Amino acid sequence: MRELSYRHALREGLDEELTRDENVVIMGEEVAQYNGAYKVTEGLWEKWGCKRIVDTPISEAGFMGMGIGASMLGIRPVMELMFWSFHSVAFDQLVNNAANVRYMSGGLINCPIVVRGPANGGTGVGATHSHTPEGLFAAFPGLKVCSPATPADAKGLIKSAIRDNDPVYFMESTLLYGNVGPVPDPEDGDFVIPLGLADCKREGSDITLVAHGASVLQALEAAEKLAEEHNISAEVIDLRSIRPLDEEAILNSVRKTHRIVVVDESKPFCGVSAMITAIVQEKAFDDLDAPVLRVNTIDAPAIYSPGIEKEQLPNARRIVEKVLTIA
Amino acid sequence: MAAKKTTKKKSTKSTATKDYASAEVNKQLSAEDKVELYRKLVRIRRFEQFSLKEYNGGKMGGFLHLYIGQEAVAVGAVSLMGDNDHVITAYRDHGHALAVGMGMNECMAELYGKITGCSKGKGGSMHYFAPDKNYWGGHGIVGGQTPLGTGLAYGLKYKGLKGCALTFLGDGAVNQGAFHESLNIAALFELPVVFIIENNGYSMGTSQVRSSAHPEEGLAARAEAYDMDWDVCMGENLYEVRAHVWEAMKRAHEKSKPTILEIKTYRYYGHSVADANAKKYRTKEEIEKYQRDHDPLKVWQAVLEGEGVLTSEQAAEIDSAAKEEAKAAVEFAEESPYPEISDISTDIYWELDNDTEASKQGTILFD
Ligand SMILES: Cc1ncc(C[n+]2csc(CCOP(=O)(O)OP(=O)(O)O)c2C)c(N)n1
Ligand SMILES: [Mg+2]
Numbered sequence: 001m002r003e004l005s006y007r008h009a010l011r012e013g014l015d016e017e018l019t020r021d022e023n024v025v026i027m028g029e030e031v032a033q034y035n036g037a038y039k040v041t042e043g044l045w046e047k048w049g050c051k052r053i054v055d056t057p058i059s060e061a062g063f064m065g066m067g068i069g070a071s072m073l074g075i076r077p078v079m080e081l082m083f084w085s086f087h088s089v090a091f092d093q094l095v096n097n098a099a100n101v102r103y104m105s106g107g108l109i110n111c112p113i114v115v116r117g118p119a120n121g122g123t124g125v126g127a128t129h130s131h132t133p134e135g136l137f138a139a140f141p142g143l144k145v146c147s148p149a150t151p152a153d154a155k156g157l158i159k160s161a162i163r164d165n166d167p168v169y170f171m172e173s174t175l176l177y178g179n180v181g182p183v184p185d186p187e188d189g190d191f192v193i194p195l196g197l198a199d200c201k202r203e204g205s206d207i208t209l210v211a212h213g214a215s216v217l218q219a220l221e222a223a224e225k226l227a228e229e230h231n232i233s234a235e236v237i238d239l240r241s242i243r244p245l246d247e248e249a250i251l252n253s254v255r256k257t258h259r260i261v262v263v264d265e266s267k268p269f270c271g272v273s274a275m276i277t278a279i280v281q282e283k284a285f286d287d288l289d290a291p292v293l294r295v296n297t298i299d300a301p302a303i304y305s306p307g308i309e310k311e312q313l314p315n316a317r318r319i320v321e322k323v324l325t326i327a
Numbered sequence: 328m329a330a331k332k333t334t335k336k337k338s339t340k341s342t343a344t345k346d347y348a349s350a351e352v353n354k355q356l357s358a359e360d361k362v363e364l365y366r367k368l369v370r371i372r373r374f375e376q377f378s379l380k381e382y383n384g385g386k387m388g389g390f391l392h393l394y395i396g397q398e399a400v401a402v403g404a405v406s407l408m409g410d411n412d413h414v415i416t417a418y419r420d421h422g423h424a425l426a427v428g429m430g431m432n433e434c435m436a437e438l439y440g441k442i443t444g445c446s447k448g449k450g451g452s453m454h455y456f457a458p459d460k461n462y463w464g465g466h467g468i469v470g471g472q473t474p475l476g477t478g479l480a481y482g483l484k485y486k487g488l489k490g491c492a493l494t495f496l497g498d499g500a501v502n503q504g505a506f507h508e509s510l511n512i513a514a515l516f517e518l519p520v521v522f523i524i525e526n527n528g529y530s531m532g533t534s535q536v537r538s539s540a541h542p543e544e545g546l547a548a549r550a551e552a553y554d555m556d557w558d559v560c561m562g563e564n565l566y567e568v569r570a571h572v573w574e575a576m577k578r579a580h581e582k583s584k585p586t587i588l589e590i591k592t593y594r595y596y597g598h599s600v601a602d603a604n605a606k607k608y609r610t611k612e613e614i615e616k617y618q619r620d621h622d623p624l625k626v627w628q629a630v631l632e633g634e635g636v637l638t639s640e641q642a643a644e645i646d647s648a649a650k651e652e653a654k655a656a657v658e659f660a661e662e663s664p665y666p667e668i669s670d671i672s673t674d675i676y677w678e679l680d681n682d683t684e685a686s687k688q689g690t691i692l693f694d
Binding site: 029030033034035037039055057058059060061062085086088089123124125126127128129267268269298299300301303304305306307308309311312 | 453454467468469499502503530531537538607608670671672675694
């Protein structure tokens with residue numbers, strides 16, 4: 001199969017949806033003439049022009065709300081946040097308006113918007129720029145959240161997100177944009193991955209590692225080490241989408257391995273990992289041979305220091321250490 | 328139809344041709360003061376040039392937003408600060424930091440993420456702080472510092488202190504909602520805040536005309552909507568910067584009234600060093616024109632040489648001393664240790680760091 005970078009795969013997905021539906025509009029800071037701060041939208045403005053690819057001022061509350069409003073009229077805005085960390089200045093629009101308008105109107109209005117951009121630590125940009133808000137937004141009924149780890153998943157999911165009739169918050173990673181991987185050729189058909197479908201990235205029998213986004217790669221690296229150095233067979237479940245969440249995929253794996261470590265770059269308090277832990281103990285308690293454990297970002301604002309930033313984040317070493325306490 | 332409002336709040340005292348050297352606040356400067364200001368400009372430039380080299384050598388993470396080209400704005404404004412005047416800015420913060428008197432060592436070490444940095448390696452380039460020098464950061468979120476500056480002014484007024492909050496922001500930041508809300512509050516509550524828009528013409532790759540709808544007179548003229556005073560000046564000559572900033576500071580000190588002051592300036596490097604498009608959205612000629620004709624260091628050197636207070640030999644000495652200082656700062660940063668893993672978990676809560684009774688009840692940091 002041909003190989004594409006994560007950013008290229010995303011771009012191809014965006015481009016195909018721009019072609020398929022004339023109501024798809026891409027909007028955000030530096031997405032057009034500058035080609036995107038992280039080059040995801042490179043070349044799209046040249047190809048599609050100012051009507052479809054729109055540069056905005058640094059007014060997140062304003063343009064996010066504008067996208068949400070336009071979506072109520074049937075436009076399909078794909079809004080870029082240069083960093084998901086900047087969601088905070090648009091929070092009211094993102095949680096009060098996008099998440100609630102359908103409910104409060106008794107189902108009369110829907111909001112088919114996509115908000116996408118990178119949400120990750122690990123690049124030396126400090127506490128204001130390193131937020132991972134997938135758990136935060138998944139906590140709001142009315143919103144959907146996904147976080148792909150591979151180029152193929154990025155493409156398949158962004159296309160589904162755009163076609164979805166509800167708000168989908170799509171969280172990428174600046175550390176993944178350059179990664180290359182197989183992506184099906186468009187000539188072989190329309191490639192979409194449904195939201196709410198997890199993917200087993202590595203089969204195993206002794207322990208389940210659940211992760212999403214860049215943490216999937218850390219989990220895979222840890223699984224490799226566990227196999228080589230400790231003779232432990234770890235299964236890696238990539239959630240891909242946080243809400244809807246593929247509970248069955250997690251539970252089925254736990255029923256097989258009887259042990260689980262949840263790897264999650266967000267903080268331990270009320271994050272994605274906390275939710276999964278609750279689900280597993282509620283629904284697979286009898287299958288567990290050990291407590292559900294987690295590897296999160298150390299509970300502090302993101303430290304800048306390039307010397308130890310990676311130690312604050314989930315990494316293969318920390319995952320292996322955690323696994324060894326129960327396997 | 329309502330008549331168009333004709334009374335503008337723009338400061339009328341300033342004109343482009345004004346002899347700024349004879350402005351009251353500049354006449355007070357001694358020859359030594361003037362040379363000292365030159366030294367400040369040079370130190371910022373050399374510090375940043377050294378940091379750029381080390382950044383390119385992979386010694387730092389993330390972003391490095393260089394201030395080079397804009398030095399006279401921070402140096403001029405900060406030079407007017409008294410004990411009760413405060414300063415806060417965005418992420419392009421090295422110039423303001425050195426201007427308020429932060430040391431090159433602590434600033435360089437912060438870029439390296441070392442424990443000896445001004446923020447113990449926790450904040451990085453965008454997040455310098457020195458509250459002991461009335462310097463409240465260093466803020467990474469565009470516009471996020473503007474309500475804080477308004478709050479510093481509120482605190483001053485509350486305490487009955489005669490001071491002001493110099494609140495810097497970029498030409499792109501003027502489009503953040505938080506800034507507009509701050510303007511209204513500052514005008515309504517009559518707060519002693521000076522909003523200084525450092526208009527370098529671009530927000531990342533977006534030129535001012537592509538980002539902002541505003542009256543012909545400029546970004547500062549948006550103050551009209553809030554019945555606030557405003558002013559515009561050029562940022563290459565320290566005399567001019569000081570004269571205009573002082574007018575606004577006086578308004579804050581004496582009348583407790585806010586001002587928007589737009590200062591036109593230019594950045595020579597990309598938005599951040601990692602700005603891949605740095606040479607695409609503006610021409611080489613444009614950059615060279617500023618470097619040749621509007622460089623704040625050259626302008627000030629020429630002024631001082633013209634006045635006979637600085638010789639080119641002295642200027643060269645100041646320059647080589649600044650280089651030595653920056654070089655030593657690099658060595659200091661290189662030799663300093665990184666924070667320990669345990670340092671990740673400190674400086675989060677005051678109560679915890681101070682091991683108080685309050686910190687002993689309940690779990691506050693989670694595994
Ligand atoms: C809320 C928010 N949105 C976007 C960004 C990304 N960003 C950082 S600086 C910048 C441009 C700001 O330009 P300007 O205000 O003119 O300041 P300058 O960089 O020219 O000093 C952008 C878009 C951010 N840091 N915060
Ligand atoms: Mg600017």
